[in-house]
Amino acid sequence: MTYEAIQAATSAVAEATGRDHHDLAVVLGSGLSGYARSLPGAAEIPYTAIPGFPVPKVEGHSGSLFSADLDGLRILVLAGRVHAYEGWDLGEVVFAVRTAVMSGSRRILLTNAAGGVGEGLAPGDLVLIRDHLNLTASNPLAGPNDDRLGPRFPDMSAVYPAALREIARTAGAEVGVTLTEGVYAWFLGPSYESPAEVQMAQRLGADLVGMSTVPEAIAARHMGAEVVGISLVTNLAAGISDQPLSHEEVQETADAARGRFTGLLDALLPRLAGA
Secondary structure (H helix, E strand, C coil): CCHHHHHHHHHHHHHHHCCCCCCEEEEECCCCHHHHHHCCCCEEEEHHHCCCCCCCCCCCCCCEEEEEEECCEEEEEEECCCCHHHCCCHHHHCHHHHHHHHCCCCEEEEEEEEEECCCCCCCCCEEEEEEEEECCCCCCCCCCCCCCCCCCCCCCCCCCCHHHHHHHHHHHHHCCCCEEEEEEEECCCCCCCCHHHHHHHHHHCCCEEECCCHHHHHHHHHCCCEEEEEEEEEEECECCECCCCCHHHHHHHHHHHHHHHHHHHHHHHHHHHHC
């Protein structure tokens, strides 16, 4: 997607929301899309009304953008995301996040459902992403670079800053939610990882496996934004659990954990937007 296309989407968001600047953007993963409607003064814009926005095709991911005001802090919430496995190219996958950054959001909170591969993790755990592994052999920055978006060779040594992770842990402690930390490994999908692939990810240092988040984090960092990533462990990955994996299991665990996750978001969003 071109710089001009992102500009056009940014202008459309500003016109539709009446807010030409946002302080924070949030991407809601599986099972969390309904949270956006609970935010104060939330104005909803369907993705279909924003030029260039791809529309999710996966159950559990809606397709609307919300703009809310938390005591003067303007929050942009993306309820639903698209994935490369749906057939979108990576420029389309990161288009919404790039629009959010161009709308003024210098911090991006990315949430997702993930398989747990780290020692001691269990379904229902909430995990802060400390770093990531890109295991897809693809990158949203491949191809010609537009210097107006970011540098040709952006530094990825601190995509998920320690200071922001500490803010998240403090917010979690306030509402009784314990946040551990881990490394998220991005697989293309849509098939779940094989036991051998899970063993490979473990040996490479992964604690979580999933099919999203990493391209968005790369694109946001390319544009100079800071990222906070939170994974909900919805299942133990293949070879760790003796049960077959299913999307229904992911949805059921996400539904069961929704109250804890949204309570964490209520405490965290004002801190991230205003800090």
